[in-house]
Amino acid sequence: MAIHKKDAFGEDEQALAELAKALAHPARIAILKEVARRQTCICGEIVEVLPLAQSTVSQHLKELLQAGLITGTVDGVKSCYCINRKTFQRFEQMLNSFFKFTGDQTCC
Amino acid sequence: MAIHKKDAFGEDEQALAELAKALAHPARIAILKEVARRQTCICGEIVEVLPLAQSTVSQHLKELLQAGLITGTVDGVKSCYCINRKTFQRFEQMLNSFFKFTGDQTCC
DNA sequence: AAAATTCATCGTAAATTTGCGATAGATTAA
């Protein structure tokens, strides 16, 4: 059991859920904030700022990458991450229409 | 290990992460949409619409309740759920300021 | 009163997430 039934739902619901999932951990939110805060890209300075081991931060970065919320480039021995505005804009639009949908309720 | 280090992060980050987590499953998004779609409240009609067992739906409803995204009242033998606009508005505000923060990036 | 309905909760199993240390590959510094 417990075979994730994701695929039984609509694509838009899956897409929104995946983006929400990427935000569903304070560490990833903190990472995104830190990446956004420094105008120029970031590498392992994130590790210094977060209360997590390097490997754990790396894992969170990977998830943010896979969700498309950041982009990553290699700069010598360092890795450089940036906010991926495209995805953020798409995310924002999806949420806006979702919120609009839930906006006018008169019950209870 | 793996003792969730949530508490090592800021309250705002934790709060946003928790709301995002509530959206981090297509079933819960589908539930919210269905609750919003019907102007009047909802009960186990949700079960008929979703491809999940009744107990599973009940569990998802509980999570949405705990996140504050819906309210629930008992109506005889039935349970009635509604969108909790307050939380949605708060959520929207948190996301807006978060998105604003990540908006103006020039790098990579 | 008895049977049926509605739904929350419990118990359980499988999958996923979170987190860390250790390691390895690549690059830079000595």
Added chain:
DNA sequence: TTAATCTATCGCAAATTTACGATGAATTTT
């Protein structure tokens, strides 16, 4: 060349999530 640095990945352990069936409490219906 050797040593040091940076970071992705592997392997593992613990916690959490997802999902279901079964059960039970409450309320209708018969």
